[in-house]
Amino acid sequence: MTYENMTIDQIFQxxxxxxxxxxxxxxxxxxxxxxxxxIIGKWFKYLEEGIANDRYPDPLNTTISQERADKLIEELDxxxxxxxxxxxxxxxxxxxxxxxxxxxxxxAFAQDIWSVMKTDKDIEMETVQRLNAGEELPPKQFQYxxxxxxxxxxxxxxxxx
Numbered sequence: 459m460t461y462e463n464m465t466i467d468q469i470f471q472x473x474x475x476x477x478x479x480x481x482x483x484x485x486x487x488x489x490x491x492x493x494x495x496x497i498i499g500k501w502f503k504y505l506e507e508g509i510a511n512d513r514y515p516d517p518l519n520t521t522i523s524q525e526r527a528d529k530l531i532e533e534l535d536x537x538x539x540x541x542x543x544x545x546x547x548x549x550x551x552x553x554x555x556x557x558x559x560x561x562x563x564x565x566a567f568a569q570d571i572w573s574v575m576k577t578d579k580d581i582e583m584e585t586v587q588r589l590n591a592g593e594e595l596p597p598k599q600f601q602y603x604x605x606x607x608x609x610x611x612x613x614x615x616x617x618x619x
Contacts, residue, residue: 469492470596470600473487482585482596497574513566527561528561535556541553
């Protein structure tokens with residue numbers, strides 16, 4: 459299974475097993491990862507269709523500098539090169555090569571990603587808010603049996619933000 463075709467439950471499993479987080483926090487992080495990957499997929503499609511450089515950044519959004527956008531693109535391309543090596547047997551030879559974007563399009567892409575990307579603190583706060591609202595995280599069909607986990611989530615429930 460290639461990187462871009464992962465489902466939210468597969469991302470959840472990966473996040474849950476690689477970090478010391480509760481299932482609830484891992485689920486919220488997986489949802490965020492999924493949203494970011496959707497934007498990456500959208501921009502890859504723009505590149506394939508030849509319309510990526512028709513996208514312009516929001517001129518009122520000055521939080522993302524050109525240097526920051528360039529660094530994001532550089533890191534994404536490096537990550538996809540690693541992934542392409544892992545999936546070479548499936549015919550994946552290169553990543554999306556976002557470096558081909560014009561500088562202004564790179565800023566627009568970065569703005570798109572940063573519009574949904576959450577920090578660890580944001581993920582923790584959202585987890586607490588959703589648990590306090592009575593939401594079951596993750597949904598029942600994705601939960602694992604774990605007594606430590608139940609104690610941890612009970613500890614999160616009722617926390618103040």
